[in-house]
Amino acid sequence: MLFSKVFIPTLREDPHSAECKSHTLLLRGGFLSMISSGIYAYLPLGVRVLNKISNVIRTHMNSKEASELLMTVLQPLEMWEKTGRIKDMEEVMLRVRDRKDRDLCLGPTHEEEITEIAKKYIASYKQLPVVLYQIQTKFRDETRPRYGLVRSCEFIMKDAYSFDRDQEGLAANYEKMLDAYQNIFSDCGLDFITVEADSGVMGGSVSHEFLVPAEIGEDILYYCQSCQKYFREDAPCPQCQGATTQNRMIEVGHIFQLGTKYSEAQGAYFLDNDGVRKPVIMGCYGIGVSRLLSAVVEQNFDEKGIVWPHRIAPFMVSVVVVGIENEELLAAATELIRRLESAGIEVLLDDRDHPAGVKFKDAYLLGIPYIAIFGKKYLETKKIEIEVRKTSQKIALGSDECIEFLKNHIDAYQKL
């Protein structure tokens, strides 16, 4: 793909509005564009990363036999009156009244809607268990939108819901989701922790949070170095009585055993095989998909720019031709790209009429894992210089070895 066609409007300067490192880098790299405070459009590179993250999520959700659906943005307020959450959510709910005076809200979350769907279609124990999920845009009227995608008014979430006959079924699905979540966050290249948590406004009993240590985090935990454990309270370590240090965390996922709170309130009952009508037992499982972009960048950057983890990088190789008007160089680069693309490796060719310095600066900023350089060295030795973005390691290779090297490196990462 050509840099000029993808539309990658990188910025030379840090934008004034940027509030933290990930925000700055995503704006400067042309991943995001602010439309209004807390409201962001995803430019093509941002969409590519979002799609990669979504596919990681789909792979692990599908492996647990969860099935994807797509609920609505507009939700009738009646649903929220049934559970009483209209009061709890009042502050953050954006409301609309349509021309027929229908009262709607822009879905801040979808427990109520999925429970209506369960109520409509699940009649018998034979239809259970089932796990449904969606990847969808949600809305919250935030008092203080912050840090770009970390706390925004319009954001993308993956939300999943499990439906079971009994508590054992719920516990089994909950375990499956816990496992899927660990795999998802690992594949996204995150350093994260899993901790037991409060259920809060969601209701239910058991609950776990997935947290990413980061300077800009808004959740605070305390860490005991000698026990290597995190705690909620600011106190000596409950295990060794030693001192703890404060750590800031970004919440990227949260899962809940809801039980029957929603099914009872909304009347989602099924007929069990003992002939008794029972409320469906539910769990819910959320991931902040757009927030993940920011969390990953907070953990993966250096002084030159972003360093994307392999599985969610917008491209795998960035090709820089120093002197793109040189026909031999362009021909060699084109041939390498053809071969890499036919091996399923995504390549971005910087075809812009810009000085080499600008191209390198942008290549580093965008954080694509490998940079392939065609320049003076190639003309003299016919060797392509490969720079590994993360380690700055440089290696000069002939065209066949170059393809071999990239394939092996990329395969090795995919297997991790």
Add this chain to the structure above:
Amino acid sequence: MLFSKVFIPTLREDPHSAECKSHTLLLRGGFLSMISSGIYAYLPLGVRVLNKISNVIRTHMNSKEASELLMTVLQPLEMWEKTGRIKDMEEVMLRVRDRKDRDLCLGPTHEEEITEIAKKYIASYKQLPVVLYQIQTKFRDETRPRYGLVRSCEFIMKDAYSFDRDQEGLAANYEKMLDAYQNIFSDCGLDFITVEADSGVMGGSVSHEFLVPAEIGEDILYYCQSCQKYFREDAPCPQCQGATTQNRMIEVGHIFQLGTKYSEAQGAYFLDNDGVRKPVIMGCYGIGVSRLLSAVVEQNFDEKGIVWPHRIAPFMVSVVVVGIENEELLAAATELIRRLESAGIEVLLDDRDHPAGVKFKDAYLLGIPYIAIFGKKYLETKKIEIEVRKTSQKIALGSDECIEFLKNHIDAYQKL
């Protein structure tokens, strides 16, 4: 994949709310669920078809060097004041005021927002031409939502925007999009026509509509049998003076040469290579993605249910085991599925504890292109019966021949 896990709540009866054939079949087949009038959730089979359609669109857009982005649902009203379209769109615009008294609307279309993005980032002729598109949910406060996804309040569109230096550039991009659109609608299995159209509220000069003949269509054209041409006016054929017949059409796509209407109003200027600042010349190109689901079903059904065109079918093969408790049958079916799936063919196994009659009825209703039957015939002859959904042709084949037959048939369709 297992029928019981995918969540396919088929209905025995036509729902009362259904207004036309596609609406009935999509509700009965468990593709859609109505949340409120004009507001539909997509159940897993619906999502699978939506994803197939989206991928067809992406393939053909990307082949024209268009690049995918994702704009916002919430749009500041100021943008709409600049172009004056706030008045034109007033009737259908859903508005929200947030806690900071910010006036927003739920994007009914995105010309204003993309023009703001162009203004922000496109400074020089070197960045042109560029074509951007998104697949996104849009909103219209419809007076009369109708026919399910044909006219709904919350719907999915693919909208593309081209940016050029001059009229020749626009004309070239317009031709590319016209070509991409023909390919997209063909791949979706539609019988459609392309006609010149009015630009209406969009502004600009040249414009084409893509129309699908269907009983429930709301656009009316007149057809001359002898000239084989469509006309807008209810009058004798302008070419042969013969009689014309009335035809109803569903609009599935509309493309416009916008020119400089938006770039002038919003100030999206670029510096040309002659040193002169000029407004960017724009085109816009829309497809009703969710509406396509309905349009395809309106043209592809029979008395038993839907008949999905190959490229957008939710699964390719539906496996029905008559007597799923029979171990030999289940083992044979499982082995066939394993082999088909490893050949990249998507299979749905009806694992429900239901009478064979119910399973066949549902298999026909869902419209998956091939049904593979394991029953008495298999036990006696070791031959699998394949039924082609569209032609009702039945053929009994050994397991190897069966895989060969399906691969060849599916490949042949992919190449069409």
